[in-house]
């Protein structure tokens with residue numbers, strides 16, 4: 001391991017703190033900021049938003065609240081793409097985006113702010129020419145290629161609402177999202193490269209668009225696969241024809257900027273609504289303070305744009321700050337486990353942000369693949385998406401960070417738009433497994449079932465208190481009831497995060513979801529969503545899905561199936577696992593499917609997932625009295641044991 005590079009942290013007892021070198025460069029170093037912000041969070045955010053963003057018109061009211069809704073910067077006007085690109089054009093040659101393709105014979109591509117500006121304007125004109133205007137929804141089903149960023153920003157230029165769907169999701173998953181939002185245009189690609197081979201994306205996109213509101217499919221060329229069809233247009237040809245300036249649509253701060261579908265406790269994902277000004281303010285300031293991002297930095301967030309992390313820190317945060325963002329195509333350890341670390345070395349990445357699943361995977365790889373690269377450009381390491389255990393934290397800290405860089409364990413959600421609980425690089429402390437404090441100007445609390453703060457250090461439900469952070473969701477698309485039921489029903493005046501947490505020396509430690517949401521390799525999935533998918537298969541009579549702890553992926557779905565037809569067999573197990581790929585995508589594929597004759601349920605028919613979870617990890621299940629069919633437990637136990 002090459003240990004060169006600036007030492008940004010020092011050890012004090014069992015904790016790490018920013019070193020003098022870090023304090024010298026950090027965007028924020030004074031711990032008093034928390035107190036200062038807490039005195040008047042509304043004024044605090046008002047000042048930050050004014051300072052950090054370019055507004056066309058000032059707002060009349062910084063914050064208004066009529067729960068369960070609230071608005072930031074009401075009356076304020078701005079355009080998001082102007083904030084991401086136009087205002088950095090004083091230096092048009094500065095690199096905005098570095099894109100690393102997977103095939104070895106292809107070279108990385110750098111796109112400057114000037115080039116990005118040109119492409120966004122042109123593509124915005126393309127969208128306009130096909131009738132897209134402010135408030136229309138555009139579906140984006142793209143892999144990690146520059147066109148993804150161009151498409152998203154072009155939407156924001158004209159006030160269209162983008163709805164990005166993860167490219168590994170199936171045609172059916174895409175179709176459901178298109179139908180919910182009634183999108184008129186679908187932007188996709190012919191395919192992408194993953195693990196050495198081209199994957200066809202267009203086929204899925206075309207299938208999904210059939211018999212929906214989609215009028216045109218715009219296809220970015222990547223693999224050269226044929227993409228024919230009546231309303232199929234070529235991304236580049238369209239751009240070439242378009243005129244080069246598109247006047248930015250001036251949006252109200254609280255106008256919707258994007259939808260992102262995420263899993264809840266039911267089988268149907270919900271469209272989380274994010275606004276423009278509030279989201280931008282939080283994305284900008286969290287990038288600056290939580291990742292200590294400076295315009296001269298290169299940030300690499302490894303998340304796909306199909307997830308909120310990819311939106312906010314793979315693209316928007318770095319651009320709002322005027323920094324360089326790096327994105328990559330392909331698998332993390334293909335063609336070898338050195339890929340990521342070579343990228344960091346070659347492109348001198350300063351801020352690296354990834355998920356514990358990846359960290360655990362690389363921890364198990366031959367270490368020479370990591371240690372042979374020079375990672376001394378790194379300044380800040382981030383972790384997101386799931387709780388990080390101590391061993392992985394220490395490995396990340398020592399092996400990747402060379403014991404020099406702070407690890408920022410950022411807690412947040414699709415709903416919060418940007419990071420909210422973590423320590424700040426210039427302030428600290430950096431404590432393994434502990435996320436940290438609420439971002440200045442935001443308030444969280446840990447409460448019991450009744451909404452009362454738990455006694456110090458006792459676990460409880462993590463809630464957010466008013467005034468709600470500027471980046472917070474502004475509802476669930478077309479579903480007020482779901483918005484109320486999911487986030488406000490339990491604690492009324494406090495936002496229910498559905499996460500458990502406790503305080504450790506005044507810092508927040510996240511314990512994980514308290515609902516039926518799984519985090520599979522950091523990806524959010526509802527048990528009910530996977531159950532619905534399997535249930536759709538004609539051979540299935542009943543099904544239960546539960547997460548099981550997994551050494552690498554954090555959690556993996558396990559399914560228990562009662563068959564209507566057919567005999568239990570390995571072949572049928574594979575068939576049903578593959579069926580989930582068609583319904584949702586491989587991310588949701590159960591690791592195992594156990595065929596049982598009955599599923600433990602309560603009298604009211606509720607699946608007792610707690611019992612199944614205990615059986616899977618070989619623990620004695622509690623609360624069997626509540627079951628209508630206690631005899632099912634012995635059978636499930638027997639089947640798990642005989643299959644393991």
Ligand code: PRX
Pocket residue numbers: 262307308309383384385386387388409410411412413414415435497498499510512513519522523524
């Ligand atoms: O359970 C929490 C977990 O991820 C959930 C949100 O998932 P999603 O909306 O997909 O957004 C993921 C990326 C922001 C949360 O409810 N989670 C997120 N970050 C952490 C975490 N759990 C523990 N520690 C974290 N740092």
